[in-house]
Structure formats: structure tokens, C-alpha cells
Amino acid sequence: MNMQKFFEWFGAWPLSLGIRESTWIYAFVQSFHLVALGVFFGSVLIVDLRLLGTGMRERPIAQVARDAWPWYKWSFVALLVTGIPQLLSNSSREYYSPYFWFKMEVMIVALIYTATVRRRVTMADESRVGPIWGKVVGLVSIVLWFSVAIPARLIGLL
């Protein structure tokens, strides 16, 4: 089954059609998705700003990152739970949107980057990371996550 067939297949599920035909469900799912996005960006930025040397700089980076982790994890789950119904009910629009594919590709890169490079740097002994690397890692994280959020907004606009 190729990708286009796959999108057509799940777009025809009764669940997908049900969401598409109900204005209310779709609109509220979109709204909760944005609230989850707020929590998610908070949990990302609080660590990245600290990596950049601004933000809560009295605290060790690892402590800030440990506190942010549950909010990062659970808000991402909330983003998935509210994102999947939008994909199901809009399968053909998403399939033909270059912004959708860009968003998904960057999201995978951002998730891997966060779980590997960024995690290692935030958990490392700060004196060993050095001032420049922390800043680079934080800045890359900010750029990656906004490169997920911005095309997401554009899917429905352009």
C-alpha cells in the first residue's frame, strides 16, 4: 500500500468521517491542540533559554531539565491525541500539503535531537560542556520546534 492509498484508507474510516462532519468536535480538538502546544513550548523554552545562558540561570541546567521533562512528555502526548483526529478527518488536505510533510519531517528530527544531543548536554556536567555548546544546542532546539509549529499553522492557511 503506498502512502496516498494509506491516507485515503484511514480518511474513509467512520471515525474520520464522523470528526469531519461534526464542526464542534473538530473545532474543540484544534483548540485543545493549541493549549497543549502552549504547555509544550513552555517546557521546551524553559530549558532552551537556560541553555542560552538566560532564563533561570541560578539553577543548574540538569535541574531545570528534570523539572521540565514530565510537562514535555505529557504535553507531547496531548498534542498527539489532539493531532491524530485532525489528520484522520483531513487526510487528503494533509497529504497534498507540503507544510504537513515538512512539519512531520522536522518533528521527527526535533524529537531525535531532543532525546539524544540535547538530553546529553542538559544532563552533562556544565563545566565540561562549555559556554558555546550549550548555547548552540539551545538555539538549534528553538529553531527546530518553531520549524514544526510554523508550517503547522500554515497547513490550513496556504
Next chain:
Amino acid sequence: MLPLRHLFEWVDTFPSSIYIREDLTLFPLLLTVHVVGMCIFSGLVIMMDLRLLGVGNMRTPFTQVQRRLFPWQAVGMAVSATTGLILLYGQPMRYYTNVFWWSKVMMMVLASVNLLAFHFGTYESVYKWDSDAKIPSGARLAAAISLVLWAVVIMSGRLMAYNWFNKT
């Protein structure tokens, strides 16, 4: 609300307002930057409120969270407020007649009142509970109210795309 309606109707006729309304690239551009500002502002306000509620960022004393995040909350708010006001200027009557726009504005007013009440209330004694896991109920209440209000602001903003319950 009649004087406000007149003001909005007047702005609606400005050539610059019509220009913003009719330009095809400005709306998506402004809306996208508005969301970027929202991510920064609401994200960091939520992080601060979670600390004040006693459920998040507990390894950092509240005043450090508040003081260190404030400049970035202000940056986010400046971005969203600027783009939001331009969006409003471009389509004043669209928003005037939209119930969700009113809900969004009202919730932001309430959030400001809540902020001031906290700042001149429980916050005065912050030095006593700054690093504590147990936070005074007044402070936790302010945090809970803030979280709910900003969530409703975000949701109202999203729902403004729909014209349900439009007024005339």
C-alpha cells in the same frame, strides 16, 4: 458598547485597514507570527503558574522562575499584541461581531485583574514561601485561575475562525 462599535466601524473604512484586509499574504503572515508569540508567552506563563500551583518546576524558587521568565513572557506578549492589534485593525467588524473575540478580550482583562490581585496580595509575603513545597492557598488559587483563563484565551483565539453565534 455603542461607542466602541462606532470606533470599529470608523476604523473599518480606513484605507490602511482595507489594505491589510485585502492583502492576501498579510493575514497568514500575521496569524503565524501571532502564534509564535503565543508559544513563547503562554508557554512561559504556564511554566510559572505550574510552579505557583506547586506542581511543576519545584526545584527552582518561585521568585527565580518569575523574575527570569518575565522578560521572555514580555517578548512573547509584545509579539502577539503587535500582530493581534494589526489583525484587529485590518478586520475590526469581523472581530466585533465574533463572540469568541469578545470572550478572548474579556478573559485577558480578567487575567490582568487576577495578576494584579496576586501581585499586590499574596506575592507580598513571597519571601516566606519562595522555596517551599507548600504554597499559600491564595497563591495557588491565583495560579489556577491564570491557567484556566489563558487556556480559554487560546481556545477562543482558535475558535474565532468560526462564525458560530455571530452578533450583527
